[in-house]
Amino acid sequence: MALLELKEVKKDYPLGNQTVHAVKGVSFNIEEGEFAAISGPSGSGKSTILNMVGLIDFPTSGSVVLDGKEVYQNYPIVMNKALDAHLTSLRHSKIGFIFQTFNLIPTLNVYENIEFPLLLSSKNSDFSCAVDSFTKEQKEEWINFLLEKVGLTEWKTHKPNELSGGQRQRVAIARALVTKAPLILADEPTANLDSQNSAQILSLMKDLNKELKTTFVFSTHDKRIVEMCDHVIHIFDGLVKSDEHKAGCSEYSVEA
Numbered sequence: 001m002a003l004l005e006l007k008e009v010k011k012d013y014p015l016g017n018q019t020v021h022a023v024k025g026v027s028f029n030i031e032e033g034e035f036a037a038i039s040g041p042s043g044s045g046k047s048t049i050l051n052m053v054g055l056i057d058f059p060t061s062g063s064v065v066l067d068g069k070e071v072y073q074n075y076p077i078v079m080n081k082a083l084d085a086h087l088t089s090l091r092h093s094k095i096g097f098i099f100q101t102f103n104l105i106p107t108l109n110v111y112e113n114i115e116f117p118l119l120l121s122s123k124n125s126d127f128s129c130a131v132d133s134f135t136k137e138q139k140e141e142w143i144n145f146l147l148e149k150v151g152l153t154e155w156k157t158h159k160p161n162e163l164s165g166g167q168r169q170r171v172a173i174a175r176a177l178v179t180k181a182p183l184i185l186a187d188e189p190t191a192n193l194d195s196q197n198s199a200q201i202l203s204l205m206k207d208l209n210k211e212l213k214t215t216f217v218f219s220t221h222d223k224r225i226v227e228m229c230d231h232v233i234h235i236f237d238g239l240v241k242s243d244e245h246k247a248g249c250s251e252y253s254v255e256a
Contacts, residue, residue, distance in 0.1 A: 066094055071087070109159055146174040166196075188221075190222065
């Protein structure tokens with residue numbers, strides 16, 4: 001089943017008296033459980049596409065279908081309070097984000113940073129996620145399970161400034177997973193890490209993809225990440241150059 005579908009999605013930006021056609025009519029599907037990459041050189045449109053997939057930006061035209069539902073079906077694609085609330089709710093329940101700059105809250109410790117998205121649900125009735133039905137004890141067990149999976153159980157009370165870059169990215173991965181969102185988006189997640197930490201982070205995400213059946217989609221130009229993915233959408237000049245499904249893929253190699 002397709003978790004995500006883009007149908008003839010376009011994105012235009014005004015630039016003075018001109019219009020920049022950043023994305024020129026992109027169509028592709030991401031199936032449930034895939035480990036996928038949107039790949040291309042700088043300026044190809046891949047980050048713009050990821051932003052539209054993540055509902056951070058909206059298309060000029062075209063259709064975005066998430067988990068079987070057309071995102072903009074009942075809304076004109078013009079930002080207003082109703083659309084903003086709709087997109088915010090969808091992002092919270094359906095999508096987890098992993099950023100290259102980590103975006104952790106410096107005043108919170110590791111456990112609290114991971115827990116934070118669940119607090120948004122409890123404080124705002126418009127937000128909901130799969131973990132809302134959990135008891136307090138079940139939520140604690142789930143967060144501790146994620147801490148164990150990312151290898152940070154012993155660091156749960158530490159603040160971000162006490163962690164290495166690789167450890168901070170592990171916190172970001174656990175935070176992205178905590179709402180049990182079916183889709184995890186990662187924008188160049190290893191760009192600020194050395195090769196050793198990059199290898200460990202990518203292997204961790206691959207393992208979590210297999211174990212939790214969570215769908216991962218990367219925006220990247222890193223060939224080593226592309227080699228790990230079972231589905232690669234190559235973007236060039238705002239268009240899909242190729243849409244490649246691979247029967248098998250290699251592990252991330254530090255020496256590669």
